[in-house]
Amino acid sequence: MASTPSKATACRKVRVVAKIRDFTGSETENSTDSPWISVNKPSGEASNSVTISFRDQPGSRKEYYDIDYCYEQNEDNDLIFSREIKPLILRVFEGCNPTIITCGAKGSGKTYVIQGSDEKPGLATLAMAEILSMAEKNGKSIAISFYEVYQEHVHDLLDPKQPEVLVLEDKGKIQYKGLSQVTIKSITEFHKLYLSWCDSRKSVQKMANELPHKSHKGLIVHVLSPSENGDTHLVGKMNFVDLAGYKDARRKSVDSLNLVESTKLNKSIYAVYNVVYSLNVNENHVPYRESKLTRMLKDSLSGMNRILMITCLNPSFCQDSVYMLSLASRSCQGINRVTDSTKKVKNSTRPLVPSSQKSRLPGSVFTTMKKHPASQLHFSENKASGMAFTMKGRKLFDEASHQTKSEKGKSISNNTNVTMLSEVATFSCADVVVTLKQQEEGKSISNHTNVMVLSEVENPLAVTLKDKEPTSIMEKNILIHSHEAFSFPNSSAMETTIPNKDVLASEIALHGGKHHDQVTSGVNSTNVSSFTGEGHSINKENQSIMVNKGVSPPISARLRELSNNLKSLCSSTPLHKKLPEAIDVSFYGQVSTDNILEPKTPTTEQSMRVYDRLEVANVSSPWETLSMRSSGMKNSLVQEYIKFLNTANKEDLKRLKGIGEKRATYILQLREESPEPFKSLDDLKEVGLSAKQIKGIMKKEAAELFNEPIYHKC
Ligand SMILES: Nc1ncnc2c1ncn2[C@@H]1O[C@H](COP(=O)(O)OP(=O)(O)OP(=O)(O)O)[C@@H](O)[C@H]1O
Numbered sequence: 001m002a003s004t005p006s007k008a009t010a011c012r013k014v015r016v017v018a019k020i021r022d023f024t025g026s027e028t029e030n031s032t033d034s035p036w037i038s039v040n041k042p043s044g045e046a047s048n049s050v051t052i053s054f055r056d057q058p059g060s061r062k063e064y065y066d067i068d069y070c071y072e073q074n075e076d077n078d079l080i081f082s083r084e085i086k087p088l089i090l091r092v093f094e095g096c097n098p099t100i101i102t103c104g105a106k107g108s109g110k111t112y113v114i115q116g117s118d119e120k121p122g123l124a125t126l127a128m129a130e131i132l133s134m135a136e137k138n139g140k141s142i143a144i145s146f147y148e149v150y151q152e153h154v155h156d157l158l159d160p161k162q163p164e165v166l167v168l169e170d171k172g173k174i175q176y177k178g179l180s181q182v183t184i185k186s187i188t189e190f191h192k193l194y195l196s197w198c199d200s201r202k203s204v205q206k207m208a209n210e211l212p213h214k215s216h217k218g219l220i221v222h223v224l225s226p227s228e229n230g231d232t233h234l235v236g237k238m239n240f241v242d243l244a245g246y247k248d249a250r251r252k253s254v255d256s257l258n259l260v261e262s263t264k265l266n267k268s269i270y271a272v273y274n275v276v277y278s279l280n281v282n283e284n285h286v287p288y289r290e291s292k293l294t295r296m297l298k299d300s301l302s303g304m305n306r307i308l309m310i311t312c313l314n315p316s317f318c319q320d321s322v323y324m325l326s327l328a329s330r331s332c333q334g335i336n337r338v339t340d341s342t343k344k345v346k347n348s349t350r351p352l353v354p355s356s357q358k359s360r361l362p363g364s365v366f367t368t369m370k371k372h373p374a375s376q377l378h379f380s381e382n383k384a385s386g387m388a389f390t391m392k393g394r395k396l397f398d399e400a401s402h403q404t405k406s407e408k409g410k411s412i413s414n415n416t417n418v419t420m421l422s423e424v425a426t427f428s429c430a431d432v433v434v435t436l437k438q439q440e441e442g443k444s445i446s447n448h449t450n451v452m453v454l455s456e457v458e459n460p461l462a463v464t465l466k467d468k469e470p471t472s473i474m475e476k477n478i479l480i481h482s483h484e485a486f487s488f489p490n491s492s493a494m495e496t497t498i499p500n501k502d503v504l505a506s507e508i509a510l511h512g513g514k515h516h517d518q519v520t521s522g523v524n525s526t527n528v529s530s531f532t533g534e535g536h537s538i539n540k541e542n543q544s545i546m547v548n549k550g551v552s553p554p555i556s557a558r559l560r561e562l563s564n565n566l567k568s569l570c571s572s573t574p575l576h577k578k579l580p581e582a583i584d585v586s587f588y589g590q591v592s593t594d595n596i597l598e599p600k601t602p603t604t605e606q607s608m609r610v611y612d613r614l615e616v617a618n619v620s621s622p623w624e625t626l627s628m629r630s631s632g633m634k635n636s637l638v639q640e641y642i643k644f645l646n647t648a649n650k651e652d653l654k655r656l657k658g659i660g661e662k663r664a665t666y667i668l669q670l671r672e673e674s675p676e677p678f679k680s681l682d683d684l685k686e687v688g689l690s691a692k693q694i695k696g697i698m699k700k701e702a703a704e705l706f707n708e709p710i711y712h713k714c
Contacts, residue, residue, distance in 0.1 A: 052067065077120055
């Protein structure tokens with residue numbers, strides 16, 4: 001008998017298994033080679049933990065990963081169903097909401113596992129048949145919903161013409177506003193519906209000339225019980241989630257996805273792993289709010305509900321599969337693993353989580369692990385193996401951990417150490433760590449380096465001049481702003497300051513890959529020093545904003561403050577800086593910018609830089625200047641508003657238009673769950689505000705600005 005979950009794994013919320021896809025018709029196994037993937041099952045099919053390894057690749061080291069079980073090529077969906085899914089179906093009728101998630105690299109067989117093919121039914125079809133038969137016996141009815149999450153927006157796949165589905169939360173209960181449910185009476189009906197959905201989707205895409213896009217797809221099977229009043233109530237539901245295929249965003253896209261799109265997608269995949277990890281280690285805070293999908297599934301992932309995570313693996317070499325398995329293995333480390341510790345310790349080669357993270361998790365867990373941080377894979381990939389990498393922060397599966405420290409320490413020279421910048425551009429993030437290490441070892445990165453890299457400061461981009469120690473985070477930022485400078489080789493007069501890390505990253509990306517060596521130095525040091533001075537005056541003003549942070553001033557006051565700052569910038573910043581004329585996004589594909597390009601809610605200081613960025617743009621007429629400044633103002637207003645929602649107390653929240661007692665209470669509840677629940681205005685939909693209402697509120701807030709005098713600072 002196979003892999004009955006052990007006591008240890010049974011206590012863990014998420015069971016993590018893998019499935020190695022069979023070869024398809026066009027693929028053939030090279031019989032002379034040993035298989036790419038090897039699975040070590042110490043107790044055969046009854047193993048409670050298996051070790052998966054991949055055949056050595058040139059330039060990389062052999063890696064081993066422990067997970068709960070692995071289904072091999074000859075083990076098909078029927079077997080997975082009977083061992084893994086059937087026991088979960090019983091729970092649905094007892095009121096639980098189990099979730100089955102398939103994840104893996106592109107083309108690893110995720111859809112095949114969930115949906116199956118014409119010849120071989122997938123897990124969803126097999127489960128439907130079982131659920132229907134149980135429902136019939138128990139006098140229950142079944143309804144299904146199909147949805148897709150595309151770029152953080154949920155769409156109803158049974159009725160694609162419907163507007164976006166809203167995910168609302170009411171006292172921990174998740175509600176989907178606008179998601180249809182269709183009653184299913186037989187498996188044939190389910191099949192028909194599914195096939196007609198596939199066809200209609202294809203034809204809609206064809207008609208709209210749409211390229212097929214990558215999204216997460218979900219099926220919810222609702223088990224309903226008739227109520228006395230003739231209505232039905234939900235007994236339990238089973239979720240099937242087919243995650244979009246993971247693809248390292250650094251590799252040049254061969255499909256229709258652009259970098260930003262695939263970055264967003266990967267982020268949402270990491271969000272799932274982060275949740276799984278937190279659940280397995282029993283963390284107090286589970287980051288459901290990191291992505292729409294995890295937010296959507298919150299009531300199915302939390303509580304006593306069980307989750308099955310199936311990592312699908314390509315049978316032949318695929319770096320993304322290795323990475324996916326490494327994440328799966330890491331998310332597998334529940335505290336209950338401690339009971340299996342003796343075996344693990346014996347096999348252990350190095351700890352899963354580097355020592356810097358030990359304080360986060362129960363200490364004993366670390367002595368039991370035998371897994372390898374995914375980052376190491378990337379070191380291998382980037383020919384920088386053998387260097388341990390210290391993860392910081394809460395999230396294991398953040399881009400930061402995958403892509404490492406590129407943003408954590410950048411050496412920026414007053415004399416423009418473009419040598420270093422081009423290194424950043426050439427190397428993947430992991431290699432940047434090597435660069436930093438070189439620096440630690442005393443190697444000079446640039447002849448002109450008069451800058452100290454602070455890799456462990458509060459702000460990842462904080463750098464400072466050697467001879468000048470900044471006194472606050474704010475000041476560090478201003479200094480970066482003031483001193484980051486380099487020029488662009490392909491256009492004349494392309495000197496620019498880099499207003500924020502996004503821009504810096506973009507420029508690095510722009511000159512990344514094969515173009516890196518064209519990046520040359522050349523900065524007008526006069527400009528740099530004059531900017532430094534401005535930085536300090538801006539800083540003083542910003543600090544006053546920071547001081548107010550704790551007491552939650554009304555938004556209008558903070559906006560006035562911001563407006564004054566912007567005004568002072570407008571009047572003092574010269575308009576001679578230029579950005580490259582065109583940013584060719586096709587270059588982006590060469591360099592990892594996953595972590596960098598993802599839009600983030602700027603802080604006040606970032607808002608300043610957003611505005612500052614406008615200053616350096618190539619403006620040709622007063623009208624353009626005005627409209628750019630206006631949009632800068634608009635951006636700042638939005639960011640301030642979001643910041644206000646994330647920090648203000650109840651009374652202040654209620655001073656905002658559109659926010660009454662109920663919404664203010666709800667906002668505070670959301671903030672208890674996550675420190676910064678609002679990342680964009682879109683998130684306001686969570687508190688029941690429509691896009692139109694949000695727009696109206698912002699208009700009113702902006703109008704208020706002009707009803708009050710602007711205070712000038714000396
Ligand atoms: N166990 C299997 N046996 C035979 N063929 C399989 C098996 N699993 C998957 N395939 C085939 O491999 C191909 C890729 O599978 P599938 O579409 O399920 O991958 P995917 O991971 O969902 O891909 P994507 O990331 O693009 O969504 C398909 O042609 C599918 O029919």
